[in-house]
Amino acid sequence: MGVNNETLYLKIEQNTIVYDRHVVLNDIAKMECTNEAVLRQLKQKKIYSFTNQKDEKKEKNQMQVFSVLKIIEQIHEDYPSLTISNEGESDFIIEYIPNPEKPKVMNTIKTVLLCIIIFFGSAFTIMAFNNDISVTDVFDKLYGQVTGTKADGVNELEVCYCIGLGLGIILFFNHVGRKKITPDPTPIQIEMRKYEKDVDTTFIENAGRGGHSIDVS
Known part of the structure; x- marks a missing residue:
């Protein structure tokens, strides 16, 4: 998809908790771009899926370390000419909690x-x-x-x-x-x-x- 002279501002915290095994960009990042269409598409972009543990008696919490460069690479797969400005961490953790509510x-x-x-x-x-x-x-x-x-x-x-x-x-x-x-x-x-x-x-x-x-x- 072609995007000319557009800049995406990306901010990711050092540790983000998610409750869905399939992680989309909107779950971990705050983004700003003047192109609303690009913003809507990127918010729903899937970036990672944690291992399915349904065969086990109890699902365990999972953690994965990411580099923001990998996120930028994934964004550039859809928008190669999009300029991305990282305003957050260079490396961050995604923590998956399958059962957030404890007794x-x-x-x-x-x-x-x-x-x-x-x-x-x-x-x-x-x-x-x-x-x-x-x-x-x-x-x-x-x-x-x-x-x-x-x-x-x-x-x-x-x-x-x-x-x-x-x-x-x-x-x-x-x-x-x-x-x-x-x-x-x-x-x-x-x-x-x-x-x-x-x-x-x-x-x-x-x-x-x-x-x-x-x-x-």
Whole structure:
């Protein structure tokens, strides 16, 4: 198909999740072109099909690394004279999830177990830290210096410390239940994004070294 003086702007994220075994370009890419006919055709262009696992008892998630050059090559098969400007990643991952919906009961059980582990793990860490630095002795001495009397049992400093510790954790993680205190991303969200990016980068590099990446010949 002939296309003169037309430019296609192509943007693909580093990791894209699809739920259909047959992947079309619109599933993984954002595109812009002044020629609407070209855009409509390319959105429906099939670029890859994951292995059919219907013979197996349970379909497994599949991942495939692609080079954007391969996508450009496939587009040029239909539009040889089309200019393509890549605005996204040079290498990316397509992740196929055949069964996106998991049983809600299992998700609830996993969430409860995770909360229990985090709660007791955090409590043990805080207690171990307080024991290492002898925080009780520190508060007793400070209480005696400020008030001139010896602390008897739990004093005001320890109560304020406990309240401040809880408030500090809430403010640091920027969450009260499902509500965020500020629109900024939480520290956990930031670390999770860094972790996901590192995992994707490593997966892409390993696929390239192992020759498992789909690229131009």
